[in-house]
Amino acid sequence: xxxxxxxxxxxxxxxxxxxxxxxxxxxxxxxxxxxxxxxxxxxxxxxxxxxxxxxxxxxxxxxxxxxxxxxxxxxxxxxxxxxxxxxxxxxxxxxxxxxxxxxxxxxxxxxxxxxxxxxxxxxxxxxxxxxxxxxxxxxxxxxxxxxxxxxxxxxxxxxxxxxxxxxxxxxx
Numbered sequence: 001x002x003x004x005x006x007x008x009x010x011x012x013x014x015x016x017x018x019x020x021x022x023x024x025x026x027x028x029x030x031x032x033x034x035x036x037x038x039x040x041x042x043x044x045x046x047x048x049x050x051x052x053x054x055x056x057x058x059x060x061x062x063x064x065x066x067x068x069x070x071x072x073x074x075x076x077x078x079x080x081x082x083x084x085x086x087x088x089x090x091x092x093x094x095x096x097x098x099x100x101x102x103x104x105x106x107x108x109x110x111x112x113x114x115x116x117x118x119x120x121x122x123x124x125x126x127x128x129x130x131x132x133x134x135x136x137x138x139x140x141x142x143x144x145x146x147x148x149x150x151x152x153x154x155x156x157x158x159x160x161x162x163x164x165x166x167x168x169x170x171x172x
Contacts, residue, residue: 002049003033007056014060025060032059102129113164120146121160128157 007029015022036055040048102110111131114122124146130136139150146153 003052006049006053007033010053010056010060014064025063028059028063029056032056035059107131110164113167116163116167117160121156121163124153124156125160128153 007026011022011025011029015025032055033052036048036052039055040051042048107129110125110129114125114131117125124142126132126134127137127142127145128139137145139153142153143150
């Protein structure tokens, strides 16, 4: 019973409140407990729970390090998308420009409207749509520059569009 509480506590502590990760870490904790049972030597004068604590903590931290390494590797890999034939092709700056697809007139209109946005929102809109002579950026690139997730960038972009739309409604 003590080991069960120990496994659950360490999984909770290192999961950061994420229930899915917590369950994953509990599984890692149980694997560590099994390994601790195999390797425990009572002649060393240490209680099993003390030995198991360090074994479980080590397994959980190693698991988190592996997850981080895998995540970083996937983020660093080249961004691709399927072409017309279904082959994966790298996304280029030209593809981003085509994806954003703004004409020069639309860019000029956006450049006039960014004044209703705060500094961060202006920066994000400018980077995403290639305003003021900037090249259009991928959401991932903007997220790295802003030190946040791509999901957060999308949320900010939606908020910006709403602000600019409301401003235009107020003018007409």
